[in-house]
Amino acid sequence: MFDWLVVGAGFAGAVLAERLASERGERVCVVDRRDHIGGNAYDELDAAGILIHRYGPHIFHTNSDAVFSHLSRFTRWRAYQHRVLARLADGMLVPMPINRTTVNRLHRLSLTTEAEVEDFFATRAEPVPVIRTSEDVVVSRVGRQLYETFFRGYTRKQWGLDPSELDRSVTARVPTRADDDDRYFTDTHQFMPADGYTAMFQRMLDHPNITVMTGTDYKAVRDTVPHRRLIWTGPVDEFFDHRYGVLPYRSLAFRHETHDQEWFQPVGTVNYPGEEVPWTRVSEYKHLTGQAHPKTSITYEYPSAEGDPYYPVPRPENAALYKKYEALADATPNVWFVGRLATYRYYNMDQVVAQALATFRRIEAAVPPHSAGGARHAAAGE
Structure with a gap:
């Protein structure tokens, strides 16, 4: 008998499994239908011996001291500040997010102050009564x-x-700057796990109270692996057999390449904003990891409507549909819904960790160790 069955070995599932096992001394079984732990953050050595991210680049950044401190128990860090360039149709490379350098290069200007850049933006901005x-x-x-x-x-x-057609939150994630700061993120903590994400997850799940079963679907074991309570980190609509219909997600396809040259591009990621090519960005991992290697590996990303769910689609009708599933989740005893897919939120990695830690605190307050507990629905930052 396991005290907990955790479905999903990504950030939400792994953080909670470790807390339940180490802090409460409870027996935890973690299952994941993929053949590995780490969720979308999984990294591995490719055939050339270069550390790549199987599911596209994952750059860790956070303003939360608590999240950074918690993950520091399981990894050393390599300082890394991500920089992104946008390749325009004419081949020009300019910083992204838009900053003073972007404006000057694109419009052949020589703006030197933030006030000048703000004036430039103001002369082109269109009034929108309600955003x-x-x-x-x-x-x-x-x-x-x-x-x-x-x-x-x-x-x-x-x-x-x-x-x-999309909620304002999508482009609001990408700031526009009037200075020449060319970092993609400005968070207090910007690092990459020194030994990779997979090594961090391995340390997190390396506990005598934790059993990990990869390549295992929840439906195949829900009736054969006895457990008292459940942590669900998969799509919330899937848990309820799509009772109200399918929640829309966007997916990604990846093309990994290795090139017989030391570097492929000047920064970790180059965006391709134009529709003249089908991919959105190309990432080169050695920038992220600091690995020294005579060859280099890159990944092209192709958005798709089919495939594993990655991004909840932020539209009002989807939010309304999710609310129906949220009500079911709140009313389901002994099941806790945590993570991007389970709560239909476009969360970053650190936000998922924060949500998992908050959920653990709620479990601590509501569920005595080794006894049945009630259903809870996680909310970020609680």
Whole structure:
């Protein structure tokens, strides 16, 4: 008899499994239908011996001291600040997010102060009385031309929808700057696990109270692996057999390549905002990992409507459908729903860790060790 069956060995499942096993002394079985732990953050050595991310680049960044401190128990870190360039149709490379260098290079200007850049944006911004969509966010800040150059095509490829059809939160994730800061993130903690994500997950799950079963579907073991309570980190609609219909997700396909040269591109990721190519970005892992190798490996990303669920699609009708599943989740005893898929939120890795730690605190308050507990639904930052 396991005290907990944890479905999913990504951040949400692994963080909770470790806490339940080490802090409460409870027996935990972790199952994942994939053949590995680590979820989408899984990394591995490719045939050339280069550490790559099987599911595209994962760059860790957070402003949370608590999240960073917790993960530091299981990994050493390599300082890394991610930089992204956008390759335009004419081959020009400019910093992304948009900053002063982007504006100067694109428009052949010599702006030197933030005030000058803000004035430039203001002369091009379009008034939007109520900002509702991703298009509204950008055109109200920097105008139609920069929106068309950097956001419209990329968003249409990434989401299969025009920005005018998407919630404002999508493009709001990408700031526009008036200074020359070319870092993609500005968080307090910006690091990569020194030995890779998989090694971090292995240490997290290396506990005598934890049993890990990869290549195992929940439905195949839910009636054969006895357990008192359940942590579910998969799609919430799947848990309820799509009772109200399928929640829409976007997926990704990847093309991994190894090149017989030391470097392929000048930064870790180059975005391709135009619709003249089907991929959205190309990432080169040696920038991220600091690995020294005479060859280099890269990954092309192709957004897709089919495949493993990656990104909840932020539209009002999808939020309304999720609310129906959320009500079911809240009413389901002995099951805790945690993570991006289980709570239908576009969370970063650190947000999922924070959500898992918050869920553990709620479990501690509500469920005595080794006894039946009630159903709970996780919310980030609780």
